[in-house]
Amino acid sequence: MQTMTPTSDAPPRIPSRTLLLPARRGFRRQVSALVASRAGLVALALTIGGGAGLGAIAFRWLINTFTHLFSGHADYSAAGHAANPHVPWLGMWFVLFAPVIAGLIYGPLVYKFAPEARGHGVPEVMYAVARKGGRIAPQVAVVKSLASALCIGSGGSVGREGPIVQIGSALGSTLGRVVGAGEDRMRLLVACGAAGGIAATFNAPLAGVFFAMELILTSFAAEGFGMIVLSSVVASVIGRAAFGNEPFLVLPEFHTASPKQLLLFAALGIVAGAVGVTFSKILYLIEDACDWAWRWPEWARPAVGGLLLGVVLLVLPEMYGVGYPVLGNAVAGKYAIGFLLVLLVGKIVATSLTIGIGGSGGVFAPSLFMGAMAGSAFGLLAHDVFGASAGGLGSYALIGMGAVFAGAARAPITAVVIMFELTGEYSIIVSLMAAIVVATLTSKMLTGDTVYTLKLRRRGIDLATPPASSPFAGLDVASIMEPLPAPLPGGTRLSEAADSLAASRHGVLPVVAADGSFVGLTSARAVAEVLAEGGRDGEPVRELVHSPKTIRSDTDVTTALDALLAADPAGLPVLDADGTGLAGWITHQSVLAAVHRPSVPQAA
Incomplete structure (x- = not known):
């Protein structure tokens, strides 16, 4: 039996994978064209807003779960030196060990999978938008969620806005990468994610928009503004469906008694601006001290440093977590001047130490806390000097919150908008704007950097300087x-x-x-x-x-x-x-x- 061999006229066999290449390329071209269109961009903005809203829900649930697990309370900052009901035999001493145990979990997690999840998050997003075309590793969203929730739930004195900005931004960047968006579109999608995260977490859609545009994009282009608004609105609707239509911090109504108080509020702006700059400097001073002292593997740093944080919490349990109940008490005038100053200094130290030891969390909420303490103390002093003509104490605390944030972050528009959204009280807007502008100018006179840009400048990155065109852009x-x-x-x-x-x-x-x-x-x-x-x-x-x-x-x-x-x-x-x-x-x-x-x- 003879074996038949193929003749030279037989057509060559083409692999099926090769046949599919033109179809795949055509599909990618169609997707790219859709992304470049306005309709496609609107669809992406809505999708990112929805994802950021769901991410914010999951993130807040994680924080609440870990807070109950590690402290046995909904918010231990208002519990005094109470024991954890899960381990009552430890008494108040459990706060020494809670940060250590959490550090043993999130320290290796961050070190292994997403080192950029360490710290307060916003500078990394700013850098990704300004220098990396909006590219953020997709695993950052998951790692940042777990690490920050563990850190805050175990007593880390940091906020949740930095993590949710990084989480939402990572979602936007990942979706942009999946659909093959260009660099300009990628940056916008990252900003949409940041705005959606802020809007859903704090029930503040306007603040989310201006935070993203003032700090992340640093521009107010018309098309970008519209897309960011869409994302923020969708995320806010989802957040309100889950958390209700209440602001994240319920405050009493405020008003200014007389235009003469503007001088007092302007003076408060100077004090608040100085407090914001002081916080920025001490934050990185303590981080430098931790870097100098640490000689062992980085993954173990949060656990070992957690003992120091535990000592702070043992002395001043009001520093546990974000501390919104304590902030509310200060606004309501329940603390004396001396204790308000102790809480102010304690928050600066506790937040700086939390980040210095490798913790994960934001600095926005701590700056509001510091502003409330500084503003309340200033208001009490004004009442001692000028009597009832100084106006309501709560207005000083509220304006101090916005002014310290403006002094630290130098984002006056965001500061005004978020304080307005917190109260819905228009009568205070003139005083608020005056104090925030003065705080911003004071901060600019004292330092050239903000709490966000200083972290990047210490790494040799100046976002104010246009980057030189690099042939390596877009290459991995x-x-x-x-x-x-x-x-x-x-x-x-x-x-x-x-x-x-x-x-x-x-x-x-x-x-x-x-x-x-x-x-x-x-x-x-x-x-x-x-x-x-x-x-x-x-x-x-x-x-x-x-x-x-x-x-x-x-x-x-x-x-x-x-x-x-x-x-x-x-x-x-x-x-x-x-x-x-x-x-x-x-x-x-x-x-x-x-x-x-x-x-x-x-x-x-």
């Missing part, structure tokens, strides 16, 4: 890395490793454990020096590894270049997006080849 490491050199098992003998290293063009090779996980690098020089000593050729190569600074495949090329500058000329290994396995190799040559490819002459 996965798109330029070289194939991975064949790794050496950790048990390979040095004599065998020498052969592989001699054939390697990099002069170094990665070493892996039995399960394939990355152990470190070994170099031809290190092996040659040991073999030259004699008698150690049977030693396993894992004894000669060093641990370089690794980067991941989803890292942007600009960040990778910073790591390459401090690395061996041979380059660096690239880990996969999970940070566990090896994915490739990157060198200066591979970076240069990606951005400077020689043009190919066109055929005549």
Whole structure:
């Protein structure tokens, strides 16, 4: 029986995957065209608003759940030195251990999956919009939710607005990446997520819009404003359906008794502006002190530092969590001047320490707390000096809240709008605006940075300076890395490793454990020096590894270049997006080849 062979006339077999490529490209073009259209942008804004609203609901539920778990109360800041009913035998001493236990959970979580989730979140979003085209890692939303809820629920003296801004922004960025949005659209979608998160969490849709435009986008373009409003409205509707149509902080009605009080409110603006700047400086001073003192793995820092935070909570339990009940008591005039100043200083220290030890949470709510304490103390002093003509005490506390935030963040429009939304009292708007403007000017005179931009400037990033056009924009490491050199098992003998290293063009090779996980690098020089000593050729190569600074495949090329500058000329290994396995190799040559490819002459 003869075997038939195909003739040369038979058509070649085309893989089905190749046949699908044109269809996929066509679909992507259609999606890109839809995103670029106004109707597509409206649909994306509505979707992001809905996602941010649902994210805010989940985030607040997590905070409430962890607060009940760690303290046994709905809000321990108003419980005095009460014991946790879950562990009554510990008495009030449980606050020493709650931050430690939570730190043991969220410390490794942040370190492993999303280091950018550490801290107060808003600077990272500002940087992503200004310098990274709005790209935020999708896992940030989940990690930030869990880490911040654990931190606040266990006593961390931080707010929830920074986390929800980062959570909503990550949702917007992820959706933009899925639909293939360009950089301009991506930035707008990130701002939509930030606005939706603020609107749903605080039942303040206008504040969400102006927060996103004043701090995140730093522009008020007409099209962007409309999309952000849509996202904020949808998120606010979802938030109100879940939390009711009540502001996040219920305050009594206020009014100003006389225009003469404007001078007093202007003076309060100067004090509040100074308080906001002081808070910004102390925040990073304590963070620097924590960085200087810490010499151990970063994942353990929140747990060990939690003991210090526990001591603060033991002395002053009013610092537990956000502290809205304490803020309400100050506005109602229930505290004396001396205790108000203690609470002011305590909040500055507790918030700074929470962030310094690696905690996760915002600084907006703490600045409102500080403003209420400073404003109430100022109002009591004004009453002592001027009597009843000074006006209502509550108005000083309310105006102090907005003025301290304006002094710290230098966002006067957002400060005015959110204070107005809190009260709905228009009669106080003139006094509020006067104090906030004075606080903003005072802050600008005292420092060139805000509580948000100072964090970036300390990393060498100045958002006020237009970035130089970079050929690396939009590139990540996965798109330029070289194939991975064949790794050496950790048990390979040095004599065998020498052969592989001699054939390697990099002069170094990665070493892996039995399960394939990355152990470190070994170099031809290190092996040659040991073999030259004699008698150690049977030693396993894992004894000669060093641990370089690794980067991941989803890292942007600009960040990778910073790591390459401090690395061996041979380059660096690239880990996969999970940070566990090896994915490739990157060198200066591979970076240069990606951005400077020689043009190919066109055929005549």
